[in-house]
Amino acid sequence: MEVFDVIRERRSIRRYREEKINEETLRKIMEAARLAPSSSNIQSWKFIIVTSKELRRKLKDAARGQKFVEEAPVVIACCIDLEAFKEQxxxxxxxxxxxxxxxxxxxxxxxxxxxxxxxxxxxxxxxxATINVSIASEHIVLAARNLGLGTCWIRAFEEEKVEEILALPEHLKVLALLTLGYPQESPSPRPRKTLEEITIWRTE
Ligand SMILES: Cc1cc2nc3c(=O)[nH]c(=O)nc-3n(C[C@H](O)[C@H](O)[C@H](O)COP(=O)(O)O)c2cc1C
Incomplete structure (x- = not known):
């Protein structure tokens, strides 16, 4: 697909088919995260790929009971890796x-x-670090869409609970969750501001 078509057709998906995602597809999607730009090329991110049903159920509880967190076959916890800064x-x-x-x-x-x-x-x-992880995460979202998969960004969750559920070491801080799976809905585009509303031009 053309990049612009992927961008235009992406939606937040909150209903998923049960169909599993094969490892090759998952790896392709994660490759898009790996190639993302980052400040000083620090790559200060780690992605926890959760397929376990039990963990997804617990993540749903930590994410204010949002049902589709459990229903999506994969949840990716997008984390800031503070250790990367020490390494730098x-x-x-x-x-x-x-x-x-x-x-x-x-x-x-x-x-x-x-x-x-x-x-x-x-x-x-x-x-x-937040910008770096956000860029890489959106790469995941767009790569997924390109392969016919749906995603939804999730920020409504209790960070400490998620970090405990996933047994994350102290240096990994969860920034966002992404649900991932084959869509069982095709929502209409949500409204956006016009280009005029979101741009300020300085031409001289
Ligand atoms: C940082 C961020 C956090 C979000 N958190 C949630 C969330 O917790 N639950 C949810 O259902 N959607 C969440 N969303 C999805 C937004 O509601 C959605 O992107 C927005 O309504 C526009 O719809 P669209 O993505 O289909 O274009 C989040 C999106 C972003 C970028």
Whole structure:
């Protein structure tokens, strides 16, 4: 399908057929996440692919009882991987030692965790991490649509409960759930603002 057709025809799907998704298809979809852009190419994401019926039932309970979370054959928990940021400092130090980077003093201090406003840095990191995972997650959504599958973004859930259900280590923070499966509905497009309403042009 043309990219624009995929974008235009995507809908949030909340009713799914029981049909399973084969592993090859799932891998193709996840490949789209793997190729997503990220700040400094940090790839600070991890995706938990849940097919277990029991876990999907528990996730439904953690997601305010939204039934289709259990009914979808796959739920993907899209997580921020905080460890990636630690790894990035290690990588930077390696490059500095090799002489492969010509860094500013500020960069060295930041990499060593000295100076600067670390709270602000942490806040910016979280914003970047959120953007990174969101982009990769939407890649999943569009790749799925291209293969005839439906998805729905879910944010209405209790984060701590989901992290407990999936036994996530401390460094993985769940940002969103995506339900995934063959659609059993074909909803009409939901309304959108006009292009005029959402754009501001600066031409000179
Ligand atoms: C960040 C985010 C969170 C969402 N959370 C939920 C949710 O918890 N439950 C749900 O049914 N839909 C959820 N949605 C789906 C939106 O309701 C949906 O995208 C919107 O109504 C537009 O409809 P469409 O996706 O079919 O175009 C979410 C969407 C986004 C992007």
């Amino acid at each position: 400092s290690k990588q930077t130090i390696k490059l500095l030692l090799k002489g492969a980077l010509r860094p500013s003093l500020e960069m060295i201090l930041r990499t060593l965790g000295v100076g600067g406003n670390s709270n602000l840095d942490a806040e910016r990191q979280m914003v970047n």
